[in-house]
Amino acid sequence: MKKYKIVLLSGDGIGPEISEVSKKVLKKLSKNHNFDIEIIEKLFGGIAYEKYGTPAPDETLDQCKKSDAVLLACVGDIKYDSLARELRPESGLLKLRSALNLFANIRPVKIRKSLLDASSLKKEIVEHVDLIVVRELIGGIYFGKPRGHITNTKIPKAFNTMVYDSNEIERITEIAIKIANQRNKKICSVDKSNVLEVSQLWRDTVLNITSKDKNISLSNMYVDNAAMQLVRDPGQFDVILTSNLFGDILSDLAAMLTGSIGMLPSASLNNNGPGVFEPVHGSAPDIAGKNIANPIAMLLSASMMLKIGLNEEEAAENLETAIDKVLSKGFRTADLADGSTEVLSCSEIGDKIINEI
Ligand code: NAI
Ligand code: MG
Numbered sequence: 001m002k003k004y005k006i007v008l009l010s011g012d013g014i015g016p017e018i019s020e021v022s023k024k025v026l027k028k029l030s031k032n033h034n035f036d037i038e039i040i041e042k043l044f045g046g047i048a049y050e051k052y053g054t055p056a057p058d059e060t061l062d063q064c065k066k067s068d069a070v071l072l073a074c075v076g077d078i079k080y081d082s083l084a085r086e087l088r089p090e091s092g093l094l095k096l097r098s099a100l101n102l103f104a105n106i107r108p109v110k111i112r113k114s115l116l117d118a119s120s121l122k123k124e125i126v127e128h129v130d131l132i133v134v135r136e137l138i139g140g141i142y143f144g145k146p147r148g149h150i151t152n153t154k155i156p157k158a159f160n161t162m163v164y165d166s167n168e169i170e171r172i173t174e175i176a177i178k179i180a181n182q183r184n185k186k187i188c189s190v191d192k193s194n195v196l197e198v199s200q201l202w203r204d205t206v207l208n209i210t211s212k213d214k215n216i217s218l219s220n221m222y223v224d225n226a227a228m229q230l231v232r233d234p235g236q237f238d239v240i241l242t243s244n245l246f247g248d249i250l251s252d253l254a255a256m257l258t259g260s261i262g263m264l265p266s267a268s269l270n271n272n273g274p275g276v277f278e279p280v281h282g283s284a285p286d287i288a289g290k291n292i293a294n295p296i297a298m299l300l301s302a303s304m305m306l307k308i309g310l311n312e313e314e315a316a317e318n319l320e321t322a323i324d325k326v327l328s329k330g331f332r333t334a335d336l337a338d339g340s341t342e343v344l345s346c347s348e349i350g351d352k353i354i355n356e357i
Pocket of ligand 2: 280
């Protein structure tokens with residue numbers, strides 16, 4: 001029997017609620033598909049800060065490095081907002097990505113048939129949406145140095161640095177090419193090269209690397225236009241390749257096409273070593289502790305983990321089919337409720353999905 005060791009980081013906010021559902025789902029899948037999964041739970045984010053004084057303790061990071069994959073819920077809460085930046089839960093996230101060298105963030109945006117009416121856009125506009133955002137995750141302005149505050153001036157100033165070297169752009173482009181080759185072979189690279197030097201290097205490097213693969217058709221788009229096009233005609237996109245900051249913003253925008261940010265999974269990968277699989281959403285402090293969160297983004301992340309991280313393709317398919325069945329029967333969590341569907345709690349919809357597995 002195949003044996004896997006995964007680390008589960010429940011984090012804060014709605015994290016523990018959606019993690020509980022994910023654990024049960026993984027246990028059921030392992031039974032049905034004949035593999036053994038050891039789920040090692042570790043503290044991460046605000047909860048870890050409270051116990052150890054840091055959001056990403058070394059012990060947690062070491063366990064993650066030794067695992068087959070990491071499943072992460074979400075972190076961040078207003079109660080940590082007053083902490084120094086490096087002690088905040090979100091800094092733990094950046095530290096984890098950096099420690100595991102997770103330079104590639106993959107965010108599939110797919111409209112599930114039974115949710116066509118849940119989108120904030122018209123059905124005709126979203127029905128053909130099936131795209132993947134490939135976002136560079138450990139470079140760019142979130143990591144660039146120097147950064148900081150200048151306080152000895154007349155008026156306070158602050159600054160960040162947006163920096164990429166061509167190697168960083170090359171390796172994320174290669175990931176986008178690999179994904180595009182499994183799909184429609186279309187890449188749209190998004191930048192702001194009309195204004196930013198770093199984007200000029202981005203554009204030149206992407207062109208250089210993609211031109212080596214004759215199957216790939218490459219287009220370029222400025223980020224402001226890309227935001228507009230994602231709302232105007234999202235069906236035109238297949239693989240969107242972009243940097244850390246632009247990818248962060250565009251993938252939240254793209255997420256809403258699917259009806260709720262509670263539906264959007266992601267995988268953060270490197271070329272060797274465990275990946276981190278996590279929903280795109282944050283810790284949703286406004287609904288935490290109420291058992292009303294949508295666990296599906298985390299379940300779809302678990303499905304990506306099964307598929308990409310553990311090679312358990314059939315189990316992943318089983319899970320996705322179970323989710324679709326529950327949605328098509330009209331069951332929804334509150335974020336997707338439209339008056340004509342039955343609203344279930346986080347744990348209730350989890351149980352429905354488990355029953356369909
Ligand atoms: P958020 O994604 O937590 O919430 C935005 C809105 O979406 C809220 O109204 C929330 O209730 C709703 N929402 C999010 N996930 C949901 C789900 N599964 N089911 C139903 N509704 C859901 O983003 P926000 O409010 O900007 O950030 C809250 C905290 O999360 C902040 O501390 C932020 O830094 C952190 N954050 C953490 C991330 C992570 O752990 N990967 C990513 C984004 C934000
Ligand atoms: Mg974000």
